[in-house]
Amino acid sequence: MPGEIRGDPQAGRKLAGQCRTCHGLDGYAKIPIAPHIGGEPAEYLAAQLRAFRDGTRTHEMMSVVAAALTDEQIDDLAAWYGAQVATATLEADPEDAPELCAGCHGVDGITEDAHTPNLAGEANIYIDTQLKAFRSGKRVHEVMTDIAADMTDEEIRAAADWYGAVKLEIAPPPGEDAPK
Numbered sequence: 001m002p003g004e005i006r007g008d009p010q011a012g013r014k015l016a017g018q019c020r021t022c023h024g025l026d027g028y029a030k031i032p033i034a035p036h037i038g039g040e041p042a043e044y045l046a047a048q049l050r051a052f053r054d055g056t057r058t059h060e061m062m063s064v065v066a067a068a069l070t071d072e073q074i075d076d077l078a079a080w081y082g083a084q085v086a087t088a089t090l091e092a093d094p095e096d097a098p099e100l101c102a103g104c105h106g107v108d109g110i111t112e113d114a115h116t117p118n119l120a121g122e123a124n125i126y127i128d129t130q131l132k133a134f135r136s137g138k139r140v141h142e143v144m145t146d147i148a149a150d151m152t153d154e155e156i157r158a159a160a161d162w163y164g165a166v167k168l169e170i171a172p173p174p175g176e177d178a179p180k
């Protein structure tokens, strides 16, 4: 996984008990509106938790969850979920991948950059909602705001369907058992 992990994954594993009903202990989401977070870059996860806590990103569930977390807990949770291993299986023709997105998010939705999220296997409705949030200004990011501003509903749906159709598996880090 790209980037540097500052937190303690084992401390994060204990805290993840608070997250499991929605994101699972390994970060494979249990409900369609919650994203898969296992194997995402730890930096990205920590930045999103801070954004929910600071109010720069808002969501009725996550704003409440993040408000209670300290900086150390955020780093530990990011380290735990970031240490899981995400594997994508692309069943479609890679030639058909959305060109504009693939440079950062990967053809199969697995990123190489510590500040960019994986999109592989996220529910298409989640991807659709986030792109519309960037487009409307509800969620703000220096790169994604401009990209989403130029997208039609149809282009948003096509990108969401492309990444949503990728098969995602999340496995424990090498040498560790699946968390129970």
Ligand code: HEC
Pocket (backbone or CB within 6 Å): 015, 016, 018, 019, 020, 021, 022, 023, 033, 034, 035, 036, 037, 045, 046, 048, 049, 058, 059, 061, 062, 065, 077, 117, 129
């Ligand atoms: C009640 C369900 C629920 C619980 C509990 C919950 N989450 Fe979430 N989480 C969500 C939902 C829903 C979203 C999507 C928010 C949105 O649409 O912007 C989300 C989004 C996130 C994101 C952003 C992911 C991305 O790809 O941008 C992170 C990171 C995250 N949650 C981490 C956590 C952690 C860590 C915990 C435990 C401390 C936790 N969540 C607990 C429902 C939950």
Ligand code: HEC
Pocket (backbone or CB within 6 Å): 035, 047, 098, 100, 101, 102, 103, 104, 105, 115, 116, 117, 118, 119, 126, 127, 128, 130, 131, 140, 141, 143, 144, 147, 159, 160
């Ligand atoms: C130059 C790099 C770059 C390009 C090109 C790009 N993205 Fe992004 N994308 C990012 C970064 C960085 C973020 C994290 C934003 C944040 O921190 O809030 C992101 C976030 C997202 C998210 C939110 C995911 C989540 O888990 O909440 C979605 C959805 C998304 N991008 C879709 C797309 C689509 C679809 C395209 C093509 C039309 C695209 N992006 C093109 C860099 C890029």
